[in-house]
Amino acid sequence: QQQVKQSPQSLIVQKGGISIINCAYENTAFDYFPWYQQFPGKGPALLIAIRPDVSEKKEGRFTISFNKSAKQFSLHIMDSQPGDSATYFCAATGNQFYFGTGTSLTVIP
């Protein structure tokens, strides 16, 4: 059973556009929601994370929006750049760590 559902599977965005990746979860015991960015040949790197008592967190061009009642959270990448092209994984953790299925983002120059 997939604990964290992620969409879309792939995303193509023009340079300067907004990239949006969505995740949903069922377990209300989850209390920490990180996003990871992974480039080919590299390990996942923590990008940004949020706790459920906060509805939004922004770090530079990256923003997490969190809707606790809907059990959904999303990553917004503003002014997307070709260097943002990577695979993005959402995750949720309580006493265990669960990854979403991943989104392959391509930013076209």
Added chain:
Amino acid sequence: DTEVTQTPKHLVMGMTNKKSLKCEQHMGHRAMYWYKQKAKKPPELMFVYSYEKLSINESVPSRFSPECPNSSLLNLHLHALQPEDSALYLCASSRRGWADQYNSPLHFGNGTRLTVT
């Protein structure tokens, strides 16, 4: 550069070979993990060591054998692997122990790309 260091970066081995993957962290983290990642898939948990004790074994075949010599080191011993075991093997660590995961992110190394021929 990541704070979790894995060696080697690449490994090619035959099905009768014995090899080991190594992982090191000096962040004082209390839990260390082995994950397996296939192309275009999320990492899959294999083993967790928490406070240097094996806490989780996700029904991994015995041809994979983990070892935690001390709080900073983690090894994965490989023997008689199959071609389907070819994958990126990731080591990770977290500040808190396995049962204390709340608000504790995983820190990954860059992995060992394993090819079994």
